[in-house]
Amino acid sequence: MTRHAQSERLLLCDELERLGPDAPTLCEGWDTRDLAAHLVIREGRPDLAIGSFVPFFAGRLEREQRSMARDDYPALVARIRAGAPWWNPMSLGKIDELANLVEYFVHHEDIRRAQPGWTPRDLPEGLQEALWDSLRRMSRLLFRSAPTGVVLIAEGRGRHAAKAPGAHGTVVVRGLAAELVLFAYGRGRQATVELEGADEDVRLLREARLAL
Numbered sequence: 001m002t003r004h005a006q007s008e009r010l011l012l013c014d015e016l017e018r019l020g021p022d023a024p025t026l027c028e029g030w031d032t033r034d035l036a037a038h039l040v041i042r043e044g045r046p047d048l049a050i051g052s053f054v055p056f057f058a059g060r061l062e063r064e065q066r067s068m069a070r071d072d073y074p075a076l077v078a079r080i081r082a083g084a085p086w087w088n089p090m091s092l093g094k095i096d097e098l099a100n101l102v103e104y105f106v107h108h109e110d111i112r113r114a115q116p117g118w119t120p121r122d123l124p125e126g127l128q129e130a131l132w133d134s135l136r137r138m139s140r141l142l143f144r145s146a147p148t149g150v151v152l153i154a155e156g157r158g159r160h161a162a163k164a165p166g167a168h169g170t171v172v173v174r175g176l177a178a179e180l181v182l183f184a185y186g187r188g189r190q191a192t193v194e195l196e197g198a199d200e201d202v203r204l205l206r207e208a209r210l211a212l
Helices: 004-019 032-044 046-052 055-069 073-082 093-112 125-142 177-184 199-210
Strands: 149-154 158-163 170-175 194-196
Touching: 004 032, 004 073, 004 093, 004 125, 032 046, 032 055, 032 073, 032 093, 046 055, 093 125, 093 177, 125 149, 125 158, 125 177, 149 177, 170 177, 170 199, 194 199
Parallel strands: 149 170
Antiparallel strands: 149 158, 170 194
8 A cells, every 4th residue: 555644744754854943834823843743742642632622621732732842853853754653543554544644745735835935746646646535535524614515626536526505606626636635624825726606605715715
């Protein structure tokens, strides 16, 4: 099995090392040291990571992440590069691919696209296909609160209805699979996609994706 998640992990670590701890990212309020701390906590500190889902624990997560971000930066990056601890199911190849492909791809682009003069990568077809598969699995959850219906069309890969229309019409979102993933995860300003639909529907969906 091709390990796209592992490849994105290693490329992200290369970028973290190249840019250092104080480079900007697309994650609001985070520089590269904050993003590194987030990734270490996500895989290695489930007692803290629960704060991402349970508001009661969010304050503790934020405090500990800030503290970890001030730690030895090269050591943080080394922990990410090493992968999940043995006791974490994400250390297994198939689970790593399911749980981490989009996480590491999106955060890799969060670093790249926050830098001046960035250019899109020419991604392998296998990675584009894997990202499209992941997006289709997650699309109904990702677009559940979208103000319009959403149909995704990935260049060369087909179409997928992510959300049925309600009070508003449907917007068609076209682009490469990787760009659709970035749009779905709230990176609308940097994602290279085309939106088709009634002007008001397009405006509502675009603003919703920017607000994530």
